[in-house]
Amino acid sequence: MEDKGKEPTLKFVPFQSAVDEGFWHRLSSLKLNKLGIDESPISITGFYAPCSHPQVSNHLTLLAESLPSESSEEISKPSVSHGNRNRCPVPGILYNTNTLEGFKALDKQRLMREEGKKIWEDICSGKVEEDSSVLLRFLVVSFADLKKWTFHYWFAFPALALDPPATVVDLKPAAQWFSKEEAVAVAVACNDWRNACSMAGVPFFLVSISPNSEVAIKRLSDFEACQRDDSKVLFGFYDPCHLPNNPGWPLRNFLWFICRRWSLQKLQFFCYRENRGFADLDSSLVGEASISNSQDLRNHQNMPNVLGWELNNIGNKAPRHISLAKTMDPTRLAIEAADLNLKLMRWRQLPSLNLNVLASARCLLLGAGTLGCQVARMLMAWGVRKITLLDNGKVSMSNPLRQSLYTLDDCLNGGEYKAVAAVRSLKKIYPAVEAEAVVMSIPMPGHPVPSKELEKVLEECKNLDNLINSHDVIFLLTDTRESRWLPSLLSATANKITITAALGFDSFLVMRHGAGPLLSPHEIKTEARNDLSAELENVSLTDRTMDQRLGCYFCNDVVAPVDSTSNRTLDQQCTVTRPGLAPIASSLAVELLIGILHHPSGILAKAEFSRSTVTADEQPLGILPHQIRGSLSQFSQMTLVGHASDSCTACSSTVVSEYRKRGLDFIVASINHPTYLEDLTGLTELMNSASSFEVDWDNENDDDIDLEI
Numbered sequence: 240m241e242d243k244g245k246e247p248t249l250k251f252v253p254f255q256s257a258v259d260e261g262f263w264h265r266l267s268s269l270k271l272n273k274l275g276i277d278e279s280p281i282s283i284t285g286f287y288a289p290c291s292h293p294q295v296s297n298h299l300t301l302l303a304e305s306l307p308s309e310s311s312e313e314i315s316k317p318s319v320s321h322g323n324r325n326r327c328p329v330p331g332i333l334y335n336t337n338t339l340e341g342f343k344a345l346d347k348q349r350l351m352r353e354e355g356k357k358i359w360e361d362i363c364s365g366k367v368e369e370d371s372s373v374l375l376r377f378l379v380v381s382f383a384d385l386k387k388w389t390f391h392y393w394f395a396f397p398a399l400a401l402d403p404p405a406t407v408v409d410l411k412p413a414a415q416w417f418s419k420e421e422a423v424a425v426a427v428a429c430n431d432w433r434n435a436c437s438m439a440g441v442p443f444f445l446v447s448i449s450p451n452s453e454v455a456i457k458r459l460s461d462f463e464a465c466q467r468d469d470s471k472v473l474f475g476f477y478d479p480c481h482l483p484n485n486p487g488w489p490l491r492n493f494l495w496f497i498c499r500r501w502s503l504q505k506l507q508f509f510c511y512r513e514n515r516g517f518a519d520l521d522s523s524l525v526g527e528a529s530i531s532n533s534q535d536l537r538n539h540q541n542m543p544n545v546l547g548w549e550l551n552n553i554g555n556k557a558p559r560h561i562s563l564a565k566t567m568d569p570t571r572l573a574i575e576a577a578d579l580n581l582k583l584m585r586w587r588q589l590p591s592l593n594l595n596v597l598a599s600a601r602c603l604l605l606g607a608g609t610l611g612c613q614v615a616r617m618l619m620a621w622g623v624r625k626i627t628l629l630d631n632g633k634v635s636m637s638n639p640l641r642q643s644l645y646t647l648d649d650c651l652n653g654g655e656y657k658a659v660a661a662v663r664s665l666k667k668i669y670p671a672v673e674a675e676a677v678v679m680s681i682p683m684p685g686h687p688v689p690s691k692e693l694e695k696v697l698e699e700c701k702n703l704d705n706l707i708n709s710h711d712v713i714f715l716l717t718d719t720r721e722s723r724w725l726p727s728l729l730s731a732t733a734n735k736i737t738i739t740a741a742l743g744f745d746s747f748l749v750m751r752h753g754a755g756p757l758l759s760p761h762e763i764k765t766e767a768r769n770d771l772s773a774e775l776e777n778v779s780l781t782d783r784t785m786d787q788r789l790g791c792y793f794c795n796d797v798v799a800p801v802d803s804t805s806n807r808t809l810d811q812q813c814t815v816t817r818p819g820l821a822p823i824a825s826s827l828a829v830e831l832l833i834g835i836l837h838h839p840s841g842i843l844a845k846a847e848f849s850r851s852t853v854t855a856d857e858q859p860l861g862i863l864p865h866q867i868r869g870s871l872s873q874f875s876q877m878t879l880v881g882h883a884s885d886s887c888t889a890c891s892s893t894v895v896s897e898y899r900k901r902g903l904d905f906i907v908a909s910i911n912h913p914t915y916l917e918d919l920t921g922l923t924e925l926m927n928s929a930s931s932f933e934v935d936w937d938n939e940n941d942d943d944i945d946l947e948i
Contacts, residue, residue: 271582280333305331334380397547401491442477505529621829684721727890739828746869751831
C-alpha cells in the first residue's frame with residue numbers, strides 16, 4: 240500500500256499477444272521450403288491498434304503477412320509492412336528452433352537483453368524520432384512440430400526499467416481532463432489525424448494545444464517547436480489497454496525516450512483509445528507522470544534492466560503451446576503433410592530437389608495392374624500430382640493381394656474397371672491428387688482388326704495419340720509386348736519422356752526410351768514450349784548435341800511384335816512373377832523419371848554407369864542409366880545401354896516417318912499384317928540374309944570357315 244500523501248507509482252498493463260492460425264501455416268511453409276535447419280533470427284512484423292472496446296484490451300497480433308514471403312531474398316531483413324488506422328506495424332524478431340530441446344535451452348534472458356539493447360540504442364541515437372514504432376520492439380521464441388502440427392512459443396515485450404519508477408500525479412478520463420471546448424477539438428483532431436494515411440500507422444505522437452485552444456496532432460520531432468509557441472503538449476500513444484486506472488505497456492519505453500531526449504521532470508501523457516473507429520475521450524486517459532531523476536536519466540550511460548516476458552494463460556512466466564491438428568480439416572492436413580518428406584530432403588540431403596517440376600509433370604500410366612498401382616503410389620510419394628491411368632480390365636479376385644490400389648469391394652459384382660477403382664483409391668490416399676481414369680484398350684500388332692471393329696480401333700488410336708500428346712511422361716506398364724508398340728511409336732513421334740517396366744518370373748527390366756529420331760535439339764526445345772509446363776521446360780531438354788540416340792524397348796528386336804497371348808496356357812497368359820519383383824521394378828521406374836526431370840539434359844541425357852567415386856559432373860540424385868536389369872534369384876542388378884536401331888519397328892526414322900505420312904492407315908497395316916513392319920524396316924531382308932548363310936560343320940575344318948560378312 241502506498242504511504243498517504245505520497246504519489247502512487249505509475250503501473251502499466253502488460254501487452255498481450257494473439258497469433259492468427261495463418262501465421263503458423265506461413266511459418267511451417269517457410270521452414271519447410273526455405274529455412275530448413277537454419278535457426279537464424281527472422282525479422283517479423285506485429286500489428287496493434289488503440290483499444291476499441293470498453294471491456295477488452297487489444298492484442299499485438301501476428302498474421303500470415305507478419306512473416307517474410309518465401310520469395311524474399313533475405314529472411315533476416317525486416318518485413319516491409321505498411322500500417323493503416325486499424326493496424327499499426329511493430330518490428331519484431333523470431334527465433335524458431337529445430338527441436339523442442341533447443342527451444343527449452345535458449346538463453347532467453349540474453350535474447351531479451353539483446354532486444355532491449357536495440358531499443359536503448361534507438362533512443363540514444365534519436366532513431367525514435369524518425370520511427371517511433373521501434374520503441375515497441377518485441378521478441379518471439381518458438382518451436383514448430385510439423386509432424387504433429389503443434390507449436391510452442393513465448394512472447395517478450397522488452398521494457399526498460401525506470402529506477403526509481405515514475406509516479407503518477409493524476410490520471411483521469413480525457414473527457415474530464417480537458418475543458419469542454421478542448422475535448423471537442425482534441426476529438427476532431429484525432430479523428431482527422433487517424434484518417435490521414437501518412438500518420439495512421441504512427442503509434443507515438445504529440446497533442447499540441449495552442450494558447451487560443453487550437454489542437455493539432457504532431458510528430459515527436461516537433462516538440463521544440465511546440466514549446467516555442469507556448470503550446471500545451473501531451474505525449475500521446477496508441478493505448479491497447481481498456482482499464483480505466485492504468486495505461487498500457489507502450490508508455491514504459493516512451494517515458495524513457497522522453498527523459499533521455501528532453502529530461503522532463505513532469506510530463507502529461509495521453510492514452511488514446513477509440514470506440515467504433517472514432518476517438519473516445521471517455522475511455523481515453525490523460526495523466527501526469529513525475530520522474531524525479533530525469534536529468535540523471537538523460538546522462539545515464541549504461542543500459543537499464545530489461546523485463547517483459549509474457550505470462551501464460553494461468554498467470555505464470557512460461558511458454559504457451561497450441562495444436563492445430565484437431566481444428567484443421569483432415570483433407571487440408573493431408574495436403575499439408577503430403578510433401579513433408581520431400582521438403583525435409585531439401586534441408587540437407589537434396590537442396591536442389593525441384594518440387595514444382597514434380598508437381599507440374601503430367602504422367603500417363605498405360606496399365607493399372609501390379610506395376611501401374613505401384614508406380615502411381617511412388618509418383619505420389621515423389622510429389623507428382625497429375626496422374627492418368629489407362630486400362631480396360633476389371634479387378635478380379637486375384638488382384639488385391641498383389642495390386643496395392645484394390646480391395647475386395649472392387650472385385651464384387653463382376654469387378655470394377657481397374658482404372659476407375661485405382662483413381663478412386665488414389666484420391667482416398669491423397670485427396671488433392673489430380674487423377675483421371677481412361678477405360679480403353681490399346682490396338683496391338685498381331686491382333687488383326689475385323690472390319691466391323693475398325694472404326695472403334697481407329698478411335699482408340701486417336702484417343703491414345705491425344706493422351707500421349709497431352710502428357711509429359713509416359714509409363715509403359717502393360718502385360719504384353721505387343722501392347723507397348725503403339726505407345727512407343729507415338730511417344731517417339733511426339734518426343735515424350737517414356738519409361739518401360741517389364742517383369743519376368745524372377746527378373747525385371749526398367750528402361751528409359753531415347754529421344755525421337757526426327758527432331759533436332761532446337762526443334763525439341765520448340766515443341767517443349769507447347770507440350771511441357773514452364774517449370775518442366777526449364778529443367779529438361781538443354782543438351783547441345785544429340786550424339787547417338789538411346790534405344791527404345793523394341794530396338795534390340797529382330798522381329799516385329801506379334802500376338803503373345805493366343806494358344807497359351809493360363810500361366811503363360813498371366814504375368815506370373817515373384818511378388819517382390821513389381822515393387823522393386825516400379826520404384827526404379829519412378830526413380831529413373833525423377834533423375835530425368837532433374838538432369839540438365841533431360842530426355843537427351845546420355846547413359847551413365849556406376850562409379851566407384853563421386854565425380855564433379857555427377858548429379859545430386861546420382862547416375863542416370865539407360866537400362867536397369869535385375870534378377871531376384873541372384874539378388875543382382877546391372878545397368879546397360881542400348882543405342883537406337885535403324886531397323887527398330889517402333890522408334891526408327893523409317894517407321895516414324897511412315898506414320899507421319901500415312902497416319903492411321905499405317906497403324907492398321909501394322910496391326911493386320913504381321914510382316915509389314917519387318918518388311919518396312921529391313922528386318923525381313925536381314926533375316927533372309929542370315930538364313931542363306933549356311934555352313935557344313937561336319938565337312939569344314941575350323942581353319943577353313945570364313946565368317947566374314
